[in-house]
Amino acid sequence: MTIDPTAATSTLMSGTTTASAPKQEMDSEVFMALLVAQLRNQDPSSPMDTTEMMSQQTQLASMEKLTELSQISQEQFALSMRVAAMGLVGQQVSYTDSEGTLVTGVASSASFADAVPTIAVGDESIALDRIMSTAPFAG
Structure with a gap:
């Protein structure tokens, strides 16, 4: 049948009195x-x-x-993304800015406020997936 x-x-469901949204799954x-x-x-x-x-x-x-x-x-x-972002702190990183210019600076901190972690390089907040390369900071 x-x-x-x-x-x-x-x-x-006709006997229930709860007013919940219908399930989609x-x-x-x-x-x-x-x-x-x-x-x-x-x-x-x-x-x-x-x-x-x-x-x-x-x-x-x-x-x-x-x-x-x-x-x-x-x-x-x-x-894994968070661990990778934390591993970049103190490293020299390179990324492409909004104008297409390659910028190099030292990553000073990592933030996990967004879906993709961001790295602070100077005054900029760079998404982890925009980092092009890394190198140890020579001081």
Whole structure:
């Protein structure tokens, strides 16, 4: 028996009084609500295929783990950028300014206020991805 997910969700949610925004992604909570609705409304003479149900649960678990791995990967990348920015402090760095001129100066500090860390070179705040080269500061 096939159930329309929209109808099943609205049927299940009709008894609640919370006024939350509709979910844009299918998570385990929505999946379980749809599964319960499907089991409640199935035709007893033609029950749900358990193999299909197990397959759907396996797919959901796999999707949750992939989402978790993606989040961990993003966090690791952000941490790597921060470590790289801190490693530039005290180094001589070169970058291209807005006019296309190569500028060289000593990185005095790093900031993590934006999505991409920035390096302070003199009075300028340079995004980490604009740094062209580095060299130890000779003093």
